[in-house]
Amino acid sequence: MYQRREITTQERLQQEQYCQRVRALIAHRPHYALVDTYGCQQNESDSEILRGWLVQCGYELTGSEEKADLIAVNTCAVREHAEKRVLGNVGALAHNKAKNPELLVCVGGCMTQQETMRERIRRSYRVVDLVFGPHELWQFPQLLLETMERRGRRGAKSRLIAAAPSEGVVAEGLPRQRDNQVKAWLSIMNGCDNFCSYCIVPYVRGRERSRRPEDVLAEARELIRLGYKDITLLGQNVNSYGKGLEEDTDFPALLAALDAIPGDYVLRFMTSHPKDATEKLFRVMAESEHCAHHIHLPLQSGSDRILRQMNRRYDRAGYLEKVAAARAAMPDLVLTTDIIVGFPGETEADFADTLSLVEQVGYDAMFTFIYSPRTGTPAAAMPDPVSRAEKQVWFDRLVQTANRISAEKHAAYVGRTVRVLVDGATGQEPYDLSSRTKGGRLVHLAGDPALVGQFLDVKITDSTTWALYGQIE
Ligand code: SF4
Known part of the structure; x- marks a missing residue:
């Protein structure tokens, strides 16, 4: 227990x-x-x-x-x-x-x-x-x-x-040696209660437990005071933040409270479980000053049958409704996802459902994986008749589709002026700076390394599947 x-x-x-x-x-x-x-x-x-x-x-x-x-x-x-x-x-x-x-x-x-x-x-x-x-x-x-x-x-x-099972631990005030002066992780919770059938995380990270809002807020204030410009809130499922706390709170409330901290910074979060992403969250994001209009919403499969096998607890129609609601609230939303290809028992028809959903949604970027069994999870014991070679063919088709859509999305930025945060000096001529749009798109720039940590307006001059290229205005 x-x-x-x-x-x-x-x-x-x-x-x-x-x-x-x-x-x-x-x-x-x-x-x-x-x-x-x-x-x-x-x-x-x-x-x-x-x-x-x-x-x-x-x-x-x-x-x-x-x-x-x-x-x-x-x-x-x-x-x-x-x-x-x-x-x-x-x-x-x-x-x-x-x-x-x-x-x-x-x-x-x-x-x-x-x-x-x-x-x-x-x-x-x-x-x-x-x-x-x-x-x-x-x-x-x-x-x-x-x-x-x-x-x-x-x-x-x-x-x-050691490694004794003691899964309910919440520890505050531990020392931390951050390895970046612009971007910071801010863990808001740990563990997961979802037991997706392919995933080992709930068995190794334990049950969901949230940090108290005042502790998260204090750490965020300190990060902003220290000059961090890009703060990513972390949790296996940030959308269920607050469960089990004495305070009556939830993730949108935490996000709104964080957004109220004054300063020039961007707030991001990951990861969101689609079943727990709410219109309240989309509204708070839309109204927020600091929150990136970016959601990473892992789809995993576009087939209702496979989603049930995965124990994801949403279906295709429900997922599409959430995407529509998020886009209605934030027309400039950047949407990214994870997809598993070749889950045990997946058929050509299931894969076609995934492909059609991907086309319908039009993700800005996708992280695609061929299913690999994890000993100790229910999916590892499911019959898996499809050969690796066949899965690879599906995977390649999905990657081709994902790349085409990403390239189209990126091409639409060319000619526009966007605000970016310069987050690193690559030392690689001619684009020796890397930066990100608020939606998390990578923009390569030429400029002085002293610009790292600054927000700049940049005109997008070129694009590829993976990145944008720009000129400082
Ligand atoms: S896939 Fe994500 S939501 Fe599902 S059990 Fe693993 S960590 Fe939890």
């Missing part, structure tokens, strides 16, 4: 004391740490906390495996082939350890929340010193200290395999 477990200030302060003890152990010379992140934005956000802890523990951050005294791998469990890649990379760290026996290898993230995976690491990846789960991020300093103290012991006692 899920129980919300709020980490107390005292518990957090105790972790800072563990940081002091780790600091003392490594004080004799500079120590370097590298954090390697796989998977989604939530994981990138978690890695910022991991780096925050490591800095508090006295480590300097590095991008070099050779230089690192500690390598932390923040893993993703969404796709099986990604897990294999992670394990391959972790196994290869044995070479680094042979050269530097003091190297500490820590593996965290969603993969470790699966018991079979922990066992596999325990048995076959002796290079790993510490395994910790996503729910234990708040107590990483304690786990790290214990791992250090275990070194030199014999056999199983020399390593720490």
